[in-house]
Amino acid sequence: MFALRLVRTFRPTALAQRSLVAGAAGAVGFLLLSALSYAVAHPDRPGAALSRLLWCAVPLLACVQFAASAARTDPCVRPREGLDAVGMGPARLPLLAAVSTALSCTAGCALALLAFTGLREGLGGAPPAGAAAELLGSGRELPRAAVATLLAVPPLAAAAASAVATRLRALPSARTAAQPRTPPPAPVGLPWGVAVTAVGLAVETYAADRAASRPGPDVPLPGSLDGLGPGVVGGWLLITLGLVLAGPGLVHLCGLLLAVGRPGALRLLSGRALREEAPRVGHSLGMLCAVAAGALATARLYGAPGGGPAAGPLTVLGTAVVVVCAVAGALSAAAEFRAARASATDGLRRVGVPRRALRAAAALRVAALLAVLAPLAWLIAELAALPLVR
Known part of the structure; x- marks a missing residue:
């Protein structure tokens, strides 16, 4: 009530x-x-x-x-x-x-x-x-x-x-209050996410090979909910879960890459912000990366010789749920990131940092995320689609 x-x-x-x-x-x-x-x-x-x-x-x-x-x-x-x-x-x-x-x-x-x-x-x-x-x-x-x-x-x-x-949600702020000068620790989910993703790719490849070795038609494309076997579907589910688990670690890695070499004030500011807020926005960006990989893999499958059957209404409904939730989750994470950085942004403005520099830092963060997550989504899509089109 x-x-x-x-x-x-x-x-x-x-x-x-x-x-x-x-x-x-x-x-x-x-x-x-x-x-x-x-x-x-x-x-x-x-x-x-x-x-x-x-x-x-x-x-x-x-x-x-x-x-x-x-x-x-x-x-x-x-x-x-x-x-x-x-x-x-x-x-x-x-x-x-x-x-x-x-x-x-x-x-x-x-x-x-x-x-x-x-x-x-x-x-x-x-x-x-x-x-x-x-x-x-x-x-x-x-x-x-x-x-x-x-x-x-x-x-x-x-x-x-x-x-x-x-x-x-309160743990990052508590750590910052206790140690304001200590670098943000790396999230522990990256190795687990990589392992789960690798297991998912292995399960999918094994299931696809077993289906292809049996007498009968080739492995069907996912035109309907039962177009693929349980092993292939379970492998794709593990791949999605692995990318979600690895999301915070990937965002933290983007922050580290921005600070490589002799960074200037802009790169230091952008990299520090990504490392501090990686636990908040990482899982949502990992889900968005998984959706992008799934879209690329589906395009690769339907672009293969022979194409695939038309998607059924339940497949369309499930795909719409995944896409809408991933995009809305990323937007919600972006709003949370902005709210969490509001006090720091106000402090920078009070000491005379121009708005143009703050916008440049935000653009640099987005570019760093795209530079890491876009190739990763393409690689996962290629590896996931390879057992089904060869």
């Missing part, structure tokens, strides 16, 4: 962000229900059902990452004197963030259930037929326990990620 009252005080931008989180969770819930319907309607195709369920994990990961990024900039979880008076101090703000995110995601999943049920029963009174019946798995009753379990996954995962993100 307290979280709902705080929502009434939100600005339009914050309400739009909450609505976007709810919409993303609802779309993921719709995809999960579609995977369940397919499994119930086709018990003789466990491999295809597993592939559809694994495809849902990619938009789920994007939705969870965006929910965590949105929670870090949520006005209701910022320390305020009024919250301290009602017992919501900094130690209990993660709980408030988790409840607020869970409410938004639950509302989205409830709407997804209503929409999915209405489509299965037929909006005009007649049940769907043909491709629509195959898509929705109509004619079979869904297990209620399975429906409740699947629809509980997006709210619980997003709430847990929001609580962790809110809890970790």
Whole structure:
């Protein structure tokens, strides 16, 4: 109830962000229900059902990452004197963030259930037929326990990620207050992210080789949710997770590269800012890099001889969720970066630093990120598409 009252005080931008989180969770819930319907309607195709369920994990990961990024900039979880008076101090703000995110995601999943049920029963009174019946798995009753379990996954995962993100938000500032002259430590997730990405590429290559060695047609392209086997889909999921884990380390690496050699004041300022804010913006930029790699890999696959089948509606929906969540998460991370650097920027202006120099520093940070993340996305895309087009 307290979280709902705080929502009434939100600005339009914050309400739009909450609505976007709810919409993303609802779309993921719709995809999960579609995977369940397919499994119930086709018990003789466990491999295809597993592939559809694994495809849902990619938009789920994007939705969870965006929910965590949105929670870090949520006005209701910022320390305020009024919250301290009602017992919501900094130690209990993660709980408030988790409840607020869970409410938004639950509302989205409830709407997804209503929409999915209405489509299965037929909006005009007649049940769907043909491709629509195959898509929705109509004619079979869904297990209620399975429906409740699947629809509980997006709210619980997003709430847990929001609580962790809110809890970790105060750690960089606390370290800076304790040691203002100590260089920011490197994030520990880069080696783990590289390892997970390498495992994902290995799993995808192994699965593609096994599928190609069997008698029959070549490995199909991802025109539908079950176009690829579970191994290839699981490999792509691990690649995405690895890039998200490696994101903070990559941003920190960009800051180190700016300070190589004998940097001037502009390079020192830009590099220091990237290293300090890498834990805040790294995961969102890692997800954006994964989306760019996926887009390049898909373009490579569909540009191969023979092309690929037309993408189905569920594939389009999942792709839209991933792209929207990645772009919105990057914009939210940029807003958080600007808010975190506001005091430092004001201090530089007071000592006489011109606005042109500050804009040049921002442009230099963007150029450094593009110089590192763009080639990485291209390399991952080439390695991911290679086992499927050779």
